[in-house]
Amino acid sequence: MYSALYNHINKFIDLSSDEQxxxxxxxxxxxxxxxxxxxxxxxxxxxxxxxxxGCLRLYFVDIKGAEQxxxxxxxxxxxxxxxSFIFQKPSxxxxxxxxxxxxxxxxxxxxxxxxxKIPKLEKYFRSIYQKLHxxxxxxxxxxxxxxxxxxxxxxxxxxxxFVQRVPQYMLASYLGFTPxxxxxxxxxx
Amino acid sequence: MYSALYNHINKFIDLSSDEQxxxxxxxxxxxxxxxxxxxxxxxxxxxxxxxxxGCLRLYFVDIKGAEQxxxxxxxxxxxxxxxSFIFQKPSxxxxxxxxxxxxxxxxxxxxxxxxxKIPKLEKYFRSIYQKLHxxxxxxxxxxxxxxxxxxxxxxxxxxxxFVQRVPQYMLASYLGFTPxxxxxxxxxx
DNA sequence: ATCATTTCTTAAACTACATTAAGTTTTTTG
DNA sequence: CAAAAAACTTAATGTAGTTTAAGAAATGAT
Numbered sequence: 001m002y003s004a005l006y007n008h009i010n011k012f013i014d015l016s017s018d019e020q021x022x023x024x025x026x027x028x029x030x031x032x033x034x035x036x037x038x039x040x041x042x043x044x045x046x047x048x049x050x051x052x053x054g055c056l057r058l059y060f061v062d063i064k065g066a067e068q069x070x071x072x073x074x075x076x077x078x079x080x081x082x083x084s085f086i087f088q089k090p091s092x093x094x095x096x097x098x099x100x101x102x103x104x105x106x107x108x109x110x111x112x113x114x115x116x117k118i119p120k121l122e123k124y125f126r127s128i129y130q131k132l133h134x135x136x137x138x139x140x141x142x143x144x145x146x147x148x149x150x151x152x153x154x155x156x157x158x159x160x161x162f163v164q165r166v167p168q169y170m171l172a173s174y175l176g177f178t179p180x181x182x183x184x185x186x187x188x189x
Numbered sequence: 190m191y192s193a194l195y196n197h198i199n200k201f202i203d204l205s206s207d208e209q210x211x212x213x214x215x216x217x218x219x220x221x222x223x224x225x226x227x228x229x230x231x232x233x234x235x236x237x238x239x240x241x242x243g244c245l246r247l248y249f250v251d252i253k254g255a256e257q258x259x260x261x262x263x264x265x266x267x268x269x270x271x272x273s274f275i276f277q278k279p280s281x282x283x284x285x286x287x288x289x290x291x292x293x294x295x296x297x298x299x300x301x302x303x304x305x306k307i308p309k310l311e312k313y314f315r316s317i318y319q320k321l322h323x324x325x326x327x328x329x330x331x332x333x334x335x336x337x338x339x340x341x342x343x344x345x346x347x348x349x350x351f352v353q354r355v356p357q358y359m360l361a362s363y364l365g366f367t368p369x370x371x372x373x374x375x376x377x378x
Numbered sequence: 379a380t381c382a383t384t385t386c387t388t389a390a391a392c393t394a395c396a397t398t399a400a401g402t403t404t405t406t407t408g
Numbered sequence: 409c410a411a412a413a414a415a416c417t418t419a420a421t422g423t424a425g426t427t428t429a430a431g432a433a434a435t436g437a438t
Contacts, residue, residue, distance in 0.1 A: 058326075140259045145257060168415075169416085181395060184395090187418080337425065366424095366426085370426075
């Protein structure tokens with residue numbers, strides 16, 4: 001039970017078995033079918049989700065009605081709409097399963113409690129958010145320095161397996177262009 | 190000494206005076222003139238910087254030779270090239286003072302030490318990185334959903350004082366367009 | 379105050395990518 | 409395994425924003 005998360009946590013800190021037990025009492029597992037929603041626009045993002053198996057995506061629908069995927073989370077990554085999660089206010093985003101997905105969830109009412117009862121986890125989450133911030137800095141740099149085609153080529157080189165996992169239209173919006181343009185890029189090869 | 194930082198930290202946690210003393214022994218203050226570099230491309234980002242007064246920017250020079258500003262930090266924000274700072278490897282970025290700026294610095298060799306000696310600070314930095322991640326999520330959403338003109342109008346509405354503080358060419362690149370286009374937008378009004 | 383430097387503006391020509399729309403292929407479901 | 413739904417492709421047309429280049433205005437240094 002929850003061993004995927006324990007293994008991940010233990011890469012950063014050492015949890016005693018007492019602490020593991022406390023933690024276990026405050027977690028929940030969920031399973032989502034492909035295309036199921038963890039929450040929709042207007043809902044409150046009730047939990048911070050750790051992906052055990054599968055793939056989630058965070059997206060919104062823009063003014064023209066197009067889905068814009070802004071984040072993916074695969075195995076061992078956390079995902080949530082943080083603003084909605086922290087302040088428990090309605091989200092502007094959807095979180096959807098891009099594949100059949102198993103998650104471990106920390107619900108909002110247990111988030112502070114977990115950190116109070118197991119202060120060591122502050123270090124774990126500090127590390128997690130630090131990594132997320134690092135990833136953002138790199139992503140923003142790519143968005144600002146490369147053309148659409150370069151972003152695709154580069155992403156494909158860095159994460160070839162991942163590119164196979166999700167529909168192209170999700171990837172296109174994540175990389176900041178239209179599915180039609182992605183087709184065009186691919187046709188060139 | 191360092192009171193700007195203590196005040197900020199105390200919004201998140203309570204530091205004892207013992208802890209403040211330990212912390213003080215591991216911090217350094219620096220002052221930078223407008224346009225001075227905290228580090229340049231190829232240098233290692235030696236410290237994580239807390240802005241006491243003034244404004245810093247993180248930017249890189251793209252393949253066409255244009256400066257792309259990817260982050261600003263004003264009073265009470267932290268800034269660094271995290272990848273370079275954490276792994277102590279050469280940076281792809283410049284960090285430059287956009288104004289005469291006073292900072293408090295945590296140098297890399299003291300970063301882990303500070304967190305070990307004052308574990309409470311894990312919570313502080315968890316909160317800081319959590320906020321930064323939240324800001325990134327919002328920023329990415331704006332980048333993906335608004336036109337250049339909307340981004341400018343919106344930013345101007347949210348941070349009117351800040352828009353006055355930095356040259357337009359820095360703002361233009363931060364918002365993802367050229368200075369010429371910004372002039373065009375402004376001419377419309 | 380004056381000169382040099384930096385920043386901002388204007389406008390014409392250009393281009394990377396979006397839009398629209400129709401057709402094709404692949405995947406899902408009963 | 410057939411029908412429906414979802415995902416992908418192609419191509420013509422359109423446009424938001426870039427590029428280039430020159431001049432004007434603001435700021436800084438002596």
